[in-house]
Amino acid sequence: MGNHFSKIIFELKTKILSPKLNNLHRKSEASLGVKSLSTLNFVKRQAIIQHAVKHSTFYREKYAGLPLVEDGMQTHEDFLALPPLTRDELRSNFRSIKADNVAFSNYRKARTSGTTSAPVFLLHDKRHPETPIRWRILNWWGIEPCENQAFIYRYKKPFINSLKNKALWWPTKRVFLAMANPSAKQLNKFVHDFNHIKPALVQGYVDVVFEFAMYLLDNDIKIHPPKMVWVTSAPLFEEQREIMKKAFGAPVCDQYGNTEILLIAAECPVQNGLHMMQDTVHIEFVDDNNQPVQPNTTGKILLTDLTNYAFPLIRYEIGDEGKYKDHMCSCGSSLPLMDNVRGRQSMNIRTPSGLRIRGEHIMAMFEGYMKAFKEIQLRQEANFSVCIEYVPRKLNQGSKEADEMTKLLMLRARCEIAVDCREIQKIQQVGLKSPLIISNLELP
Template identity: 70%
Template sequence: MKNSFLKAVFSFKTKIVNPKLEGLRRSTAANLQVEDLTELNLRKRQDLLKHALTQSPFYQKKYKGLDFLKKGVIRNEDFTKLPPLTRSELRENFGSIQADNISKSDYRKATTSGSTGSPISVLHDRRHPETPIRWRILNWWSVQPWENQAFIYRYQRPLLKRLKNNLLWWPTQRIFLAAADLNEKKLNKFVRDFNRIKPTLLQGYVDVVFEFALYLLDNNIKIHPPKMVWVTSAPLFEEQRELMEKAFGAPVCDQYGNTEILLIAAECPEQNGLHIMQDTVHIEFVDQDNQPVAPNTTGKILLTDLTNYAFPLIRYEIGDEGKYLDHTCSCGRPLPLMENVRGRQTVNIKTPSGLRIRGEHLMAMFNGYMKVFKEIQLQQEGDFSVCIAYVPRTANEGQKEAEKMANLLMQRARSEIVVTAKRVDQIERTTTKTPLIISHLN
C-alpha cells in the first residue's frame, strides 16, 4: 500500500515538475526494442556530426579538409578517420566547442575533479538528462526511483541543496552520509536512519562505501539489506566487492562513468561485465594510431556522447583504458559488454627503461591482499621510486601484506625501481576522488 502511494505521488510530481522526463523514459525504453542497436547508434552519430559541423566552430575548424565529410552521410569506417578530441583541446577550446544555437536554459556546466591533471569543464545538455538511463539501470536490479535511497559521498551538500532535494523527492526519503570527517556518532546515526527508512539503494564512491562496510563488519553491526549497492568513481577490487556484499547483504553494482559523460556502462545482476549504453553513447577501444583493437584486447577509450548537442564530445580521448568483451550476457539484454575499467592509460607506474605497468595489472597483482586494508595508494616520485601508502583495517594488520605487494611490484618492474611500503593515517585525495596512482614524474 505504501509503495503504491509513493509511486502515485512520484508519477504525479514527475508529470507536473518535469513532464518531458516521462517521454524521455519511454523513448529510452523503446531504444532497447529496436531491431538493430548498432544501426541506431550509427544514425545518432551521423546526426550529431552534422550538428557539430554546422553549430560548433571548433569542429568546423578541426574537421576542415576531411573530404569524406562532404558526402553528407558518413559510414562507420569514415567515423574512425575523425581525429580524436584530446583533453588538452577540450581544456583550451571550451568556448568554441559549445554549440552556437543553444540558450542558457539548455545546459549546465560541470567541472572534473582534476585527479589526473588540471580540471576541465564541459556543458551537460539539460534537454537530454541522464535520469532515464539511471532508471534503466536501477530497474535491472528491481529498484524503483520512488523507493527510499541512501548515499555516501565525500562532502556534505549545502543546506539549501539538501532542502531542495528533500522537497523534490518527498515523500520518498533520502539520507546522506558525508565521509570527509567521519566519526562514530555520524556513522551510528546513519545506521539508525538506514534501518529506519530501509532504502532499496545504497550509492556512493567506492572508497567511502567500502569504509562504511568495514565499519559494519568490524563492529558486527547489521543493517537492513538494500536491493543493490551502486559504487562509482574508482576501480573496484574484487575483494572490496566481496567484503561489501558481506557487510550489506546485497549485490554490488559496478559502473563506468565520468564528469564528461555521466553514465556509460553498468553491470546487471549477472555481473558478467558492464553493459554499454549503446543508444546514448558510442565507445571505441583503439590502439596508439586510434584504430579499433580486437575484442578482449585492452585499448584506449574514445567516447562520443550521442545526446549532448549543447557541447558535442566526438571521439573524446578521456585517458582511460578498457576492452570490449566478445560474449553476450545471459540476461538477454541487447546492450554489448565491456570489461570493468581498471585504470587510466595516462596514469601508470613507469620505469627508467620505459616499462609501463597499468592499473589493471596492479589490481590483478594485488588481488588476495586487499582484505586487510581500508585503502591503498601508489605514489611514484620523480626518481621513479614508488611508495605503497596504506591504511590498515586494524593496528596489527597490513605491514606484511604491503611488503609482499612491494616485492611483487619490484619484480614486475624488473628491479628497475625501488618500491617501499608505508603505513599512513590518510590517503592523498584529489578533491572528491582517491586515485589509485599518483605520479610526480615529469
C-alpha cells in the first residue's frame, strides 16, 4: 500500500510541478518507436549544425568555406567533412562556442574534472535534462523513478544540497553514504537505513561501490537486494562487477557518460554491450583521419550532442576509445550497441619505441588480481618508468598480486621500461575521479 501511495504522489507531483520533464520523458520514449532512428538522428544533426553556424561565432568561423554554411548538411559525407572539436578548442573558446540566443535561465555552467588535462568549462542546456534518459535506463531494469534509491559517493553532500534533493524527490526515500574514511558508526547507520527503505537502485562511483561491497562481504553483512547497482565514473573491471553482484545480490549496470554529455550509453539486463542513446547523441568511432572504422574495430570516439542548443558540441573528440557492435541486442531495443568503454586514449602506458599499451588491455591483464586491493593506480614518470601503486584491502595483503602484475606489465612492454610496485594509503584523485593511469610523460 505504501509503495502504491508513493507512486501516486510522485506521479502527481511530477505532472504538476515538472510537466515539462514529464512531457520530455514521453517524447523520448516515443522517439524509440519511430521507423528509423538513424533518420531521426540525421535530422537532429542537421538542426544542431544549422543552429551552431547561425548562433555560435566559433562554429561559424571553424566551418567557414564549407558548403554546409550556405546549404546546410545534405549528406553524411558533408558531416564527415566537418573538422572535429578538440578539447583544447573547447577549453580556449568558451565564450564563442556559447550560442548567442540562449537565455541565462536555460543553461547551467559545468566543468570537467580534468582527469587527463586542465579542466574545461561548458554549459548544459536545462531545456533538455538527462532525467528522461535516466528514467529510460531504469525502466529497462524494472525500476520506477518513484522507488527508493541509495547512493554511495566519495564525499558527503553539503547539508543544504541534501535537503534540496530530499524535497525534490519526495516521497521517494533516498539514503547516502560518503566512503571517504567512514566510521563504523556511519557504515552501520547506512546499512540500517538501507535495509529500512529497501532501495530498488544503488548508484555510485565504481571504486567506492566496490569498496563498500568488499566491506559487506568481509563482515558477512546481508542487505536487502536492490533491483540493480549502477556504477559510473571509471572503467569497470569484470572482477569488480562479480564481487559487487555477490555483495548486493543484484546485477551491476555499466554505463558511459561524462561531464560534457551526461548519459551516452548504458547496459540493459542482457548485458551484451551498451545501448547508444541515438536519439539524443550521435556517436562515431573513427581512425586517425577522423573517418569511420569498421564495426568491432577500436576507434577514437567523437560525440555530437543532439540536444544542447546552449553550447553546441559537434564531433567532439572526448579522448575515449570504443567499438561499434554490428548486431542488435536480443532485448528488442532499437538502440544500437557499442562495446563497454575500457579507457581513454590518453589512459595508456607508452614505451620509448612508441609502443602504446591501452588501458583496456591493462584491465584485461589485471583481471583476477583485484580482490586483493581497494584501489590501484599506475603512475608513469618522465623517464617512462611505471610504478603500480596499490591500496591493499587488508594489512600485509596484496604484495604478491602486485608483484605478479608488475611482471605482466613488464612483459607486455617488451621489457623496454622499468616497472615496480609499492603500497600506499590512498591513490591520487583528479576531481571526483580515480584514474587508472597518471602519466607524467611529456608527449609531442
